Amino acid sequence: MSTLIKAARAALFAAAVALGGQASIAATPAEAARAALGRTATPAEVGAWDIDVRPDFQGLPKGSGTVSQGQKIWDGKCASCHGDFGESNEVFSPIVGGTTAADIKRGRVASLTGNQPYRTTLMKVSTVSTLWDYIHRAMPWNAPRSLSADEVYAVTAYLLNLGDIVPADFTLSDRNIAVVQQTMPNRNGMTLQHGLWPGRGQPDTRNTACMKDCAGTVKVASAMPAYARDAHGDLAAQQRMVGPTRGAAAASTPAAAAPDEKTxxxxxxxxxxxxxxxxxxxxxxxxxxxxxxxxxxxxxxxxxxxxxxxxxxxxxxxxxxxxxxxxxxxxxxxxxxxxxxxx
Known part of the structure; x- marks a missing residue:
């Protein structure tokens, strides 16, 4: 090893030590405490949670499934809530219906602006990746994430066939799903012409983020007036709750004291x-x-x-x-x- 290389390595080592010392001196006790919390997630832990599939199909696993395979899975695990043909509204809103061949050709669902009595999933969804991702992560309702990748491809293919988007002998896979995207009935239905998206609009407030000497307490400056709070009665009694919800007890029905024992x-x-x-x-x-x-x-x-x-x-x-x-x-x-x- 040459003298020049040895000298260069020594200089780099000295610089690293100096920078490390400066960083440790600059860190406050609070920052040091925060840095000590938790640990870095392992690749396996990251992989277990990083399962979303994006509209550009990043994250989509390899696999395939046929329409006929999807029908068998659907009949056994999905039809009880969604109907044999995805048309039921007994439990959830219908998945299939309201789209036409003209919609598939144009990429916009005409009945969204008409007098259609309800809106189905295939009328609204713009990306086939959304269907695949949601089925993969959240279905069946009583056993989410229990379907394999091939089963998800099959169920998605079956739904697409019910919507006349793919033929009955179709096999959906990671290799052709991008082609299927070009036939989604509402693929051109997403717009940026609303609200503050993509960010060029003016917000209603002019707040600035507090970075130092911030207030220790927060004062609520406005709230729903008392006369309006109970205008619609007990909302909890008017809805079918699925899981825990946040809310305040209606004035007419004060919350009961929680029992001490398991009832x-x-x-x-x-x-x-x-x-x-x-x-x-x-x-x-x-x-x-x-x-x-x-x-x-x-x-x-x-x-x-x-x-x-x-x-x-x-x-x-x-x-x-x-x-x-x-x-x-x-x-x-x-x-x-x-x-x-x-x-």
Missing amino acids: GAKLAGQYQCMACHATDRKLVGPSFADIARKYKGQEVRDTLAHKIRAGGQGAWGSMPMPPQAQVSDSDLRTVVGWILEAK
Whole structure:
């Protein structure tokens, strides 16, 4: 090694040490504490979360699936909520319908500006990647992320066929999905001519970010007036809640004190039973009061517990109830007892 190279390496090492010392001196105790929190995510952890698929198809995994394969998966895992042909609005808004061959040719759905009584997914969605990504991440509703990449391709192909976007013998894959994008009925439906997007408009406020000597407390300068707060009554009672929500109790119905122990009602909410059932009225499934009346005076606790655990359909109509294998035995007994006491 030449003397010149040795001297250069020594100079670089000295510079690095000096810069490192300056950085450590400049860091405040608060910054040092923040820097010590957590750790760098491993590649496996990043990969487990980094699953989104973009409109330019970045993130799309390799795979393929046929329309016929998608129909089998759909019938077994999707039709109970969306209908055999994606047309049902019993649980969710329809996925298929409202598009025409002219829409596919033009790339804009004409019925979005007409008197169409409802808007389906295929009427609104502009990118096929959105369909693929949502199915992959969030479906089926009771078992999200349980479909393989090939199954997602197949289900997406089946939906596209129902919308007359691809033929019945079509195989959707990572190699031809970009071509399919060019036939989406509303592919030209996204615009930038609204709101402050893409950022050339003027905001309504002139606030500046506080970088130092910021206020220690925040004062609420405006709020909904008291006379307007309860104008629409108890909104929670007017909607079918899916999961926890934020809100304030209506003045006419003050919030009840939370129970100290695990009750049937609390467990029914925890295990998402209330997404399909209500205490006193039919939603997707029967009300708990109807179940209690049907089995009044009968010893059916074990039967109902098995029914909840295994899932099934037929007793209250064609809509199936998904299995609830995650509920513990003790919680299951509590929920069944609470249901049978419902009024």
